[in-house]
Amino acid sequence: MTWSILRYLRENPSVLKESLAKRGMDASIIDKAVELDGLWRKLKREVDELRHKHNVVTRLVSKASDPGEKRRLIEEARLIVRRREELEARLRRVEEERRRLLLSLPNIVHPSVPVGDSDEYNEPLRYWGRPRVYRGFLESFLEQTVKRGFQVSYDVVDWKPIGHADMLEKVLGLGDTLRASKVAGSRFYYLFDDLVWLDMALIMYAVDVLTAKGFRLVIPPYMVRYDILMGVIDMDTFRDAIYKVEGENLYLIATAEHPLAGLYAGEEIMEDELPIKLLGISPCFRREAGAGNRDLKGIFRVHQFHKVEQFVYSKPEESWELLEELIANAEQLFQGLELPYRVVNVASGELGAPAAKKYDLEVWMPAQGRYREMVSASNTTDWQSYRLGVRLVRRKGMQREYVHMLNSTAIASTRTITAILENHQDEDGVVKIPKVLRPYLEVFKKAPRDYIYPVSSRGKR
RNA sequence: GCCGGGGUCGCCUAGCCUGGUAUGGCGCCGGCCUGCUAAGCCGGUGGGGGUGUCCCCGCGCGGGUUCAAAUCCCGCCCCCGGCGCCA
Incomplete structure (x- = not known):
């Protein structure tokens, strides 16, 4: 289930560039969008990995019976959270920029549409x-x-x-x-x-x-x-x-x-x-x-x-x-x-x-x-x-x-x-x-x- | 506008008080079984990313507290009931 524009962005961006050109718009934002989408995916993956690590540790906390062990795990979880939050802040910025850019893209012009600026x-x-x-x-x-x-x-x-x-x-x-x-x-x-x-x-x-x-x-x-x-x-x-x-x-x-x-x-x-x-x-x-x-x-x-x-x-x-x-x-x-x-x-x-x-x-x-x-x-x-x-x-x-x-x-x-x-x-x-x-x-x-x-x-x- | 109740994966629903990986049913999809149909049985059934075996996110929306939030706190939206106001 994918949005046609996002699919083209990942599989064949030139289609989007041609469409933008037909509308008389600057096609370079497509390169920007491809780049942002890639960066977003990379960051998301990194954040997900840290979240996973945190989930694992956090689950151990509830199972730990020894008070010292528990304290150590909580401390470890805290450290992970701190690192995670830095990355998440970056992800949020990229995500917002990506979202705005995607929402600014016009629909793909159908091949039967005559090309012209007036x-x-x-x-x-x-x-x-x-x-x-x-x-x-x-x-x-x-x-x-x-x-x-x-x-x-x-x-x-x-x-x-x-x-x-x-x-x-x-x-x-x-x-x-x-x-x-x-x-x-x-x-x-x-x-x-x-x-x-x-x-x-x-x-x-x-x-x-x-x-x-x-x-x-x-x-x-x-x-x-x-x-x-x-x-x-x-x-x-x-x-x-x-x-x-x-x-x-x-x-x-x-x-x-x-x-x-x-x-x-x-x-x-x-x-x-x-x-x-x-x-x-x-x-x-x-x-x-x-x-x-x-x-x-x-x-x-x-x-x-x-x-x-x-x-x-x-x-x-x-x-x-x-x-x-x-x-x-x-x-x-x-x-x-x-x-x-x-x-x-x-x-x-x-x-x-x-x-x-x-x-x-x-x-x-x-x-x-x-x-x-x-x-x-x-x-x-x-x-x-x-x-x-x-x-x-x-x-x-x-x-x-x-x-x-x-x-x-x-x-x-x-x-x-x-x-x-x-x-x-x-x-x-x-x-x-x-x-x-x-x-x-x-x-x-x-x-x-x-x-x-x-x-x-x-x-x- | 005020007071009270509520919003959980398509629909219904458990969990909320007492924080520790979201329960069950219906519907739907796929499969098995089967003269046909029905029933029955098994699996699946939100989003994203990665990809044959996985991960993350998701309980109206947004914040906060916490190692950890459906669960506690704050704000907002919507629904139901009562009161008020008004056509």
């Missing part, structure tokens, strides 16, 4: 839907489709679609980020009426479709401890994304992935119980500390939103197949919403440390003239399960291995709303609601059914 190297895999392209964005659209070798049929429009931020606040009058910034700061929002119904309907839609496919519905804790978070994410993500609760060892989750990964932390799962497919529904809190001034307007990039998240615990031999399944599920949801999208295989330099491979589903945004991320599906293989101690037990011989963990967005509410506002608006600012959402709107007396109308035609405020 999203320009993301490899489009397939396109779906018929994007509406404003004439002014035509060139950039062709750049993102035909130039990448895909013939995508599209409609050219001569009027410029209104960006989601203006749709929200000005055209529909159903969002208020100005007052939100007074109350909470930038990147917060108030949503009203029809957009709230839409938010809820989107969540219900994703929940309905995916539970029907066998996912188990979960409301997880919205705050988790440090150890759990460190098991799920890397330090960079921690710094940029995570809110801490003052005075407590608790952090607000940035996605349901965090508490769902922790669900079986430190536990063993019998192989015939796998795969375990969970569907988390939760608010998500993100500091967006590394985002700079990107997407400052509107609700594309915000500090809080609702999300339905697919999460799977899997046998190692099934995880790659399951990754395809997760992204296919997300595609089905976005096809239902009639949002034109593409799926990209994310470049090595853009993968987070936990992921061995990641697909993004990007929806065409008519007012921005580009495809933008709505869904992210990752296979973290045994990276998270090693850190969290989630293992599977093979029936045959009761052998233990690390499970593989996968996660994928189903629907993130605010982002999906931006896609709907931009794609389904007409020239008069009326927003058509996708038909698949209807069952989840009909249950409410005041919810819209087919359209969301501009504030001008509603004639209020």
